[in-house]
Amino acid sequence: xxxxxxxxxxxxxxxxxxxxxxxxxxxxxxxxxxxxxxxxxxxxxxxxxxxxxxxxxxxxxxxxxxxxxxxxxxxxxxxxxxxxxxxxxxxxxxxxxxxxxxxxxxxxxxxxxxxxxxxxxxxxxxxxxxxxxxxxxxxxxxxxxxxxxxxxxxxxxxxxxxxxxxxxxxxxxxxxxxxxxxxxxxxxxxxxxxxxxx
Amino acid sequence: xxxxxxxxxxxxxxxxxxxxxxxxxxxxxxxxxxxxxxxxxxxxxxxxxxxxxxxxxxxxxxxxxxxxxxxxxxxxxxxxxxxxxxxxxxxxxxxxxxxxxxxxxxxxxxxxxxxxxxxxxxxxxxxxxxxxxxxxxx
Numbered sequence: 001x002x003x004x005x006x007x008x009x010x011x012x013x014x015x016x017x018x019x020x021x022x023x024x025x026x027x028x029x030x031x032x033x034x035x036x037x038x039x040x041x042x043x044x045x046x047x048x049x050x051x052x053x054x055x056x057x058x059x060x061x062x063x064x065x066x067x068x069x070x071x072x073x074x075x076x077x078x079x080x081x082x083x084x085x086x087x088x089x090x091x092x093x094x095x096x097x098x099x100x101x102x103x104x105x106x107x108x109x110x111x112x113x114x115x116x117x118x119x120x121x122x123x124x125x126x127x128x129x130x131x132x133x134x135x136x137x138x139x140x141x142x143x144x145x146x147x148x149x150x151x152x153x154x155x156x157x158x159x160x161x162x163x164x165x166x167x168x169x170x171x172x173x174x175x176x177x178x179x180x181x182x183x184x185x186x187x188x189x190x191x192x193x194x195x196x197x198x
Numbered sequence: 199x200x201x202x203x204x205x206x207x208x209x210x211x212x213x214x215x216x217x218x219x220x221x222x223x224x225x226x227x228x229x230x231x232x233x234x235x236x237x238x239x240x241x242x243x244x245x246x247x248x249x250x251x252x253x254x255x256x257x258x259x260x261x262x263x264x265x266x267x268x269x270x271x272x273x274x275x276x277x278x279x280x281x282x283x284x285x286x287x288x289x290x291x292x293x294x295x296x297x298x299x300x301x302x303x304x305x306x307x308x309x310x311x312x313x314x315x316x317x318x319x320x321x322x323x324x325x326x327x328x329x330x331x332x333x334x335x336x
Contacts, residue, residue: 069250069251069282070242070249070250070251071241071242071243072247073208073240073241073245073246073247073248073249073275074247074275075274075275075278077247077250077275077279078250078275078278078279078281078282079278081250081282082282116278116281116282117278163274164274
């Protein structure tokens, strides 16, 4: 994954968030505070606006992280910001990331999410898309994206144990977790950006 | 060594209001020589939310000249944003910051008493956490 593909990934993700903003907000209205779509859309629009003209994949990811951290209110800013920041640290100094480098960067991002959110897979969070995606990653990014989507769908039957949705208790069952859905979109954007070269 | 209190809220008005209330209860000394009450509320664009970059700026102010800081938080992602802000500090600075597992108003109120008396960070944190047991009706 080179700089151009990293940029394309961020552009594709921003476009996908824009296209799904209403859906994400509607999902969040059911069990959260109805701002996930608008928050992520504002954040990713700002990410593209602030992206430097040049830079290594790590520099682009770090720029995206800092923009999300400073622009997105609510939990998704610090969470996605942490994931991008840890991925950037993992990928630092490399012009072109091998599939192993990408896997390590994603793994670092996932660890960051666990630390920041103090959640575990099964808690009905972003992790429920990330964990199966990383598990499937050895089969390729397309397989990872598919696993992320399946993982997000599986949050429907889960009881929320983290975030505002956890206050709903049993009433959180029957709805998709918005963060897991935006995470599935992230892996789909990544797969799309990389599909011609892996 | 003074311990400043960071009042972290999703709402700028709430953070400022808590700081105003606590300062009033300590004789209107909001920015005194001994400790600072630093409201950190809302996002740069004026919207609701907790901003790690704003919390980091507040911490930097509190830690100037070897000071310490206790972070008091309102709800939910205030904690996520605060722990992320800690990552932007140096190792030495991080050791001079603590987070209070405490209700915002009661915690800030009790912590300010200790901070004003020149107590160290651990005592100020303990005082804030006693806010969990502060009764209104008994």
